[in-house]
Amino acid sequence: MADQIAAASQALALVPSTAFSGNDMAAEFALLKSKLASIESTQDRLTSEFSALKEQFTELNTDKGPAIEELEKKLEALKKVVELELTSIYHSQQRLPARLNNSRCTVLNTPLKAPVGADGKPPPNFPATRGEFEHITKERYESILKAYGLPIKGDTDAKREAVRLYVGIPQDGL
Structure with a gap:
């Protein structure tokens, strides 16, 4: 999960950042629109990856293998x-x-x-x-x-x- 967050941070860092000059509103609007689209696609990707991780953890919680039972014993102790x-x-x-x-x-x-x-x-x-x-x-x-x-x-x-x-x-x- 940490690798995924790092990858998302790197993707956001690659999006060029410019300050508003006030001269060309249409160009600045288009730039903002592309940045927003990039952020939304990154959010969608992170949401799907998070859902996959959540599903894996749910499977671990329902799987009562020997490792889980051993862990529960240690926690009780x-x-x-x-x-x-x-x-x-x-x-x-x-x-x-x-x-x-x-x-x-x-x-x-x-x-x-x-x-x-x-x-x-x-x-x-x-x-x-x-x-x-x-x-x-x-x-x-x-x-x-x-x-x-x-x-x-x-x-x-x-x-x-x-x-x-x-x-x-x-x-x-x-």
Whole structure:
């Protein structure tokens, strides 16, 4: 289609262009008439070529060959990835206020806010204060990590640090 548009542009460029002099109206009218005829014939040719292309695309859309089915599968897979990414972005934005609140928790009795997990809900048994967070059990850290879909690796200190980073609690300040 790009080749056809380029060919049409070249055909139009070949039509001589002159400015109106006002002296010979009949000659200028004849020149305009020939230019118009050239443009109309080019439009007719482009219309017929466009119709042929349209017909070819229509045939492709109705032909359910293996390539089309494969393409549809890939499109569905990409659609699911985009939906998951949008959900992830949505939940990330929902976590921001809680993380901002938690970033100011530098005293042990400061209340914490639980960011939402992958399911859109805060994890059960999330610690209420900074002091409680610092002293919960390894199993509780693991359940929080699991609720957020984070890897559960390392000793208690590593798990505490992973949760601390994810929920926005500062390390210093105690």
